[in-house]
Amino acid sequence: MPVGLSKEELDRIDYLVAARRKIKRGTTLFRNGEKFTSLYAIRTGFFKTCVASEDGRDQVTGFQMAGEVVGLDGIVNDHHTCDAVALEDAEVCVMPFDRIEELSREVNALQHHVHKIMSREIVREHGVMLLLGSMRAEERLATFLLNLVQRLHARGFSQSELILRMTREEIGSFLGLKLETVSRTFSRFVEEGIVEVKQRHVRILNTDALKDIVNPKAGC
Amino acid sequence: MPVGLSKEELDRIDYLVAARRKIKRGTTLFRNGEKFTSLYAIRTGFFKTCVASEDGRDQVTGFQMAGEVVGLDGIVNDHHTCDAVALEDAEVCVMPFDRIEELSREVNALQHHVHKIMSREIVREHGVMLLLGSMRAEERLATFLLNLVQRLHARGFSQSELILRMTREEIGSFLGLKLETVSRTFSRFVEEGIVEVKQRHVRILNTDALKDIVNPKAGC
DNA sequence: CGTAATGTTGAGCGCATTCAAGCCGGGTGG
DNA sequence: CCACCCGGCTTGAATGCGCTCAACATTACG
Numbered sequence: 001m002p003v004g005l006s007k008e009e010l011d012r013i014d015y016l017v018a019a020r021r022k023i024k025r026g027t028t029l030f031r032n033g034e035k036f037t038s039l040y041a042i043r044t045g046f047f048k049t050c051v052a053s054e055d056g057r058d059q060v061t062g063f064q065m066a067g068e069v070v071g072l073d074g075i076v077n078d079h080h081t082c083d084a085v086a087l088e089d090a091e092v093c094v095m096p097f098d099r100i101e102e103l104s105r106e107v108n109a110l111q112h113h114v115h116k117i118m119s120r121e122i123v124r125e126h127g128v129m130l131l132l133g134s135m136r137a138e139e140r141l142a143t144f145l146l147n148l149v150q151r152l153h154a155r156g157f158s159q160s161e162l163i164l165r166m167t168r169e170e171i172g173s174f175l176g177l178k179l180e181t182v183s184r185t186f187s188r189f190v191e192e193g194i195v196e197v198k199q200r201h202v203r204i205l206n207t208d209a210l211k212d213i214v215n216p217k218a219g220c
Numbered sequence: 221m222p223v224g225l226s227k228e229e230l231d232r233i234d235y236l237v238a239a240r241r242k243i244k245r246g247t248t249l250f251r252n253g254e255k256f257t258s259l260y261a262i263r264t265g266f267f268k269t270c271v272a273s274e275d276g277r278d279q280v281t282g283f284q285m286a287g288e289v290v291g292l293d294g295i296v297n298d299h300h301t302c303d304a305v306a307l308e309d310a311e312v313c314v315m316p317f318d319r320i321e322e323l324s325r326e327v328n329a330l331q332h333h334v335h336k337i338m339s340r341e342i343v344r345e346h347g348v349m350l351l352l353g354s355m356r357a358e359e360r361l362a363t364f365l366l367n368l369v370q371r372l373h374a375r376g377f378s379q380s381e382l383i384l385r386m387t388r389e390e391i392g393s394f395l396g397l398k399l400e401t402v403s404r405t406f407s408r409f410v411e412e413g414i415v416e417v418k419q420r421h422v423r424i425l426n427t428d429a430l431k432d433i434v435n436p437k438a439g440c
Numbered sequence: 441c442g443t444a445a446t447g448t449t450g451a452g453c454g455c456a457t458t459c460a461a462g463c464c465g466g467g468t469g470g
Numbered sequence: 471c472c473a474c475c476c477g478g479c480t481t482g483a484a485t486g487c488g489c490t491c492a493a494c495a496t497t498a499c500g
Contacts, residue, residue: 075339119295
């Protein structure tokens with residue numbers, strides 16, 4: 001995770017990982033109400049996190065992929081307040097939080113890294129709030145696609161092609177839209193020649209057009 | 221902040237506060253793009269934090285009052301990514317973040333406290349995402365009022381009366397609504413006898429009715 | 441006291457939702 | 471191998487909630 005550590009420090013970081021755990025597609029890594037013990041670094045696979053309101057509606061709060069950390073919600077009350085569900089078979093590193101705190105006291109780089117991870121999540125959520133609070137359907141979906149493909153590209157995948165690991169309903173929940181609206185908006189993008197969509201396989205034909213939908217300044 | 225500390229530890233916590241700073245109403249504590257140096261504990265007053273999209277629209281991400289901490293967004297990139305604006309004359313404790321990290325290594329309770337504050341912010345934002353993603357106007361405003369009054373009550377204020385420190389537009393921005401919709405929804409609550417509203421002064425007449433709007437299970 | 445900022449209310453509109461029907465693709469069993 | 475089924479997806483038509491635009495009221499403030 002952090003870089004620029006001594007060999008000794010790196011050895012100690014290994015101590016953080018108590019175990020690896022495999023999660024089958026469709027099952028939960030943790031669930032709302034469960035006792036919080038650990039953070040989880042995703043090694044492989046793809047997750048969604050979601051919170052539920054009292055009356056059953058639920059909201060997807062994010063999609064996480066390899067290299068990202070889930071479980072931060074549990075720290076505050078010693079219990080998780082959301083579900084983390086694997087959208088494909090996955091493997092995670094289990095990092096007991098007391099070990100993280102213990103080692104953070106001795107390895108400054110780790111301490112700062114933990115703070116940055118939490119801060120990054122806060123900033124990410126600010127972006128989602130902006131999306132949910134002020135964007136129209138097309139902007140939301142365009143933002144979503146650009147964000148996904150950018151994260152995948154950072155992991156060595158294509159800049160223009162991606163496979164959605166989630167259903168239209170899950171995308172809709174995340175974006176504050178109904179699944180029909182997600183589907184319709186995809187169709188509109190296809191009509192306009194911006195993307196090709198074949199079920200969950202998406203190919204972005206015109207990245208600039210997507211960026212223009214998100215931020216229509218160049219067009220004016 | 222944390223409780224159950226030794227006298228010596230408490231003395232050291234004082235060291236965290238490099239200064240106090242007074243912020244006049246309408247001015248910013250920090251602004252998007254500014255260098256991040258410190259977290260700020262609000263002593264008195266009331267703030268909003270807001271992020272801006274490229275094309276000018278902005279989204280209020282939260283309202284903060286005495287005892288709450290702002291500035292967490294800056295840790296990730298060493299620069300702030302949102303504005304913190306005082307909605308009334310305010311005073312904050314300036315806590316340089318390097319001192320926080322330094323002392324966190326030695327005072328376990330402080331370390332854990334910092335982690336909890338960040339986790340709490342993440343969980344709070346999950347709640348906002350649920351609101352923005354799936355609630356209708358009445359539910360949003362009811363949730364907002366209940367949340368505000370609950371936090372004020374925890375600080376010794378009334379359970380049923382509050383003074384809004386923000387405009388209708390700011391409420392709307394936070395809730396993902398236009399100011400007219402906020403105003404109309406207030407009016408509807410008044411018609412139904414749920415609240416009294418005189419400009420920014422709000423008196424809650426029927427808390428249960430508000431709760432019922434948020435979570436309409438009791439009514440079915 | 442006058443001006444600007446803030447808040448309320450009305451009318452009409454548009455985008456996303458709701459409800460409904462049908463399609464597609466993958467997996468299973470006869 | 472094909473028929474069938476089921477979950478996920480698409481598309482259409484009608485509805486409605488919140489938005490836009492506009493006029494006016496009220497308050498804050500210099």
